[in-house]
Amino acid sequence: QVQLVQSGAEVKKPGASVKVSCKAxxxxxTSYGISWVRQAPGQGLEWMGWISAYNGNTNYAQKLQGRVxxxxxxxxxxxxxxxxxLRSDDTAVYYCARDYSGSNPTYWGQGTLVTVSS
Amino acid sequence: xxQMTQSPSSLSASxxxxxxxxxxxxxxxxxxxxxFQQKPGxxxxxxxxxxxSLQSGVPSKFSGSGSGTDFTLTISSLQPEDFAxxxxxxxxxxxxxxxxxxxxxxx
Numbered sequence: 001q002v003q004l005v006q007s008g009a010e011v012k013k014p015g016a017s018v019k020v021s022c023k024a025x026x027x028x029x030t031s032y033g034i035s036w037v038r039q040a041p042g043q044g045l046e047w048m049g050w051i052s053a054y055n056g057n058t059n060y061a062q063k064l065q066g067r068v069x070x071x072x073x074x075x076x077x078x079x080x081x082x083x084x085x086l087r088s089d090d091t092a093v094y095y096c097a098r099d100y101s102g103s104n105p106t107y108w109g110q111g112t113l114v115t116v117s118s
Numbered sequence: 119x120x121q122m123t124q125s126p127s128s129l130s131a132s133x134x135x136x137x138x139x140x141x142x143x144x145x146x147x148x149x150x151x152x153x154f155q156q157k158p159g160x161x162x163x164x165x166x167x168x169x170x171s172l173q174s175g176v177p178s179k180f181s182g183s184g185s186g187t188d189f190t191l192t193i194s195s196l197q198p199e200d201f202a203x204x205x206x207x208x209x210x211x212x213x214x215x216x217x218x219x220x221x222x223x224x225x
Contacts, residue, residue, distance in 0.1 A: 035214075037162075045154075045162065045205055045216040061213050095161055103209030104152050106173065108161040 002026040004096055004109035011115045012086050019082040020112045022096030029077035030054045035099035036070060036081045038092040039111075048094075050102030051079060059102050086116045120144050120208050122217035130225040135196045139220045141189040141206035150210035153182055153191045156219075157202045165204075166191065196222070 007021040022034060036048040049060040051070040058070050069082045079096055094112045097105030121144035131137050141151065149169035154162040164173045166182040169189055179194045193200055201224055206217040 044218050045207075047214045047216070059212060103150070103212075103214050104164075104167055104207075105162075106164045106167075108163070111161050 002098060002107040004098065004107060006094075006096060006109040006112045009113040009115070011117065014087055014116055014118055016086050016116075017082060017084040018086060018114050019080055020094050020096075020114070022079040022081070022109050024077045024079070024098065027098070029072075030074055032098050032100050033102055034070070034072065034079040035097045035102060035105045037095045037097060037105065039095070040089070040092040043092075046092075048081070050099055052102075053079065083114075086114075088116050090114065091116045119213060120147065120211060120215050122206055122208055122215050124204075124206060124217040124220050126220060127218065128221040128223065130223055131196050132225045133196055133198060137193045137196050137200075137222060139191045139204055139206075139222075141184075141191070141217050143187045143189075143208050143210075146186045147208045147210035149185050150208060151182075151184065151189050152207045152209065153180075154205045154207065154216075155200075155202045156205065162205065193222075198224075 003025045005023045010018050030053050033052045035050045038046050051058045053072045067084050071080045096109040098107040099105040123142045125140045151169045153166040156162040165176050170182045181192045203219045203221045205219050
């Protein structure tokens with residue numbers, strides 16, 4: 001069965017960076033992409049971007065351009081999302097999800113809480 | 119960006135009730151609309167794509183309809199496991215955008 005397992009919770013200081021991992025199993029990793037979606041406490045869902053696991057092409061949300069980098073390691077079927085220059089409003093649960101074309105996430109990881117606090 | 123709105127923002131219903139949630143897009147999105155269910159502390163779960171197609175394994179009590187700018191999600195007979203927050207999402211154009219959610223709780 002399709003599974004996406006994310007790395008554990010992180011606490012970071014403002015200005016720091018965080019890198020969240022998402023290990024996929026149960027399907028051919030390079031046949032799909034990975035979308036990243038975040039959810040601030042008590043808030044709705046925000047699409048952050050998408051990466052093709054086939055060729056590494058990316059699409060990022062405009063508001064995160066320059067601060068976010070998404071990568072994949074096909075040897076381990078793992079996707080990564082790095083967010084830099086963290087601010088308090090980056091505090092959120094970050095989700096990865098299998099997504100063929102970057103528009104319709106289907107299978108989701110369990111989420112990773114990133115807390116940004118001084 | 120395309121703005122998505124949902125109504126109501128919350129509703130209270132009883133087990134066995136038929137529930138309908140509305141989602142509206144700020145411009146036409148054809149049928150490029152998905153619905154997600156999220157329970158507290160859990161990841162979203164994909165229910166419907168292409169406005170009316172059920173994801174594999176999703177029970178037929180869930181149904182979706184609509185095209186253009188107006189869409190609905192219907193739960194035919196609400197069960198205890200259906201109490202959750204429901205989000206719509208358009209994927210007609212980048213960036214994909216979500217509605218603010220509709221919380222369904224127990225009356």
